[in-house]
Amino acid sequence: MHALTATTTALLFALAASNAAATQDAPPPAKPANLAGLHDFDFLVGDWRVSHRKLRERLANSDDWVEFDGTISVRKLMDGWGNVGDNVFNLPDGAYRGASLRAYDPQTGQWSSWWLDGRNPAGNLDPPIRGAFAGGVGTFWADDTLRGKPVRVRTTWSRITPASARWEQAYSGDGGKTWEVNWTSDFQRAER
Template sequence: MTDVDRRTIIATSAGAFMSSLIPVAASAAIDPAPVGKPGDFDFLTGEWRIHNRFREGEKWIEFPGEATVFAILGGIASVEELRIPARGFSGMGLRLLDVEKRIWSDHWVNAKSGVVAVPGQLGVFENGVGTFLSEGEGEKGPELYRGVWDRITPTSCRWFQGTSRDGGKTWDDSWFMDWTRVC
């Protein structure tokens, strides 16, 4: 399959999902400032090598990964194919801008299930940092989940995720991904 064919399939799929996913995600209790704009995720377009640092229990493990990312639909959608062969893991990130509300939603599809995670995290970029939040129920009660894009340059960026069990006062960050552009 050529890149053009792949982009056509991705654009068609993202457009079909967009109308059904955004209203559900936008109803979440997380309420970012309405400052999102087309192109916020353009920095991520391209081919990447990724150094992962992930906590399993009390132990930190490190492993390589790679990703291919396309900006589509005039910059209101970003589609990421993440591959981590060392862990037998792959999936797709689907980021969509609700143009009217000016808020991004960030969804995940695990290749093992093929199911789009709904609701996704909601967020925006402010001062060069993208912060995305969602709510859920953990083993010990309500939790907040946070994904952050920072350290963004033309050749690198970082994403990390964490969990808060105290309403966002403190965060337990458990996965760090340092991205380096290949092309």
């Protein structure tokens, strides 16, 4: 009986050691997907007329605003996990285009958004802004530079209805203590 117990004990130790080794090699269980915000940008899909207002100089104590119109056409990508917007800006000194690309991360529940400026399409994409919607307002953050100095960037989506929305961009040169709104865009759904 004693020999059987020793053999059984040795077998149990070997099995436990084998399980421990297998567990160490296995990847940790995946974090459950957070799909709560997957459809937050569905409101933006379609064609829009946009009224823009932006400061001529950012973080320069300026109150010189330029107003212009534009359009945006937004389409879903990857079955709704992303979208792309084709923007036209009709500035007084000439029109230009830009593309916005957004993608949803189910691990963080956040959206990331990149900007490709049509005035330098072979240049780098801007750093992504990341954030989420809460209470009907989407708030997104990034670190960037302006004139060689670090700035904090905040964009918000608000006033969202089936036919309208507002986008706003603000910069902070002091790490987020104070903010200067430097661009607002009011969206109106284009009639078909």
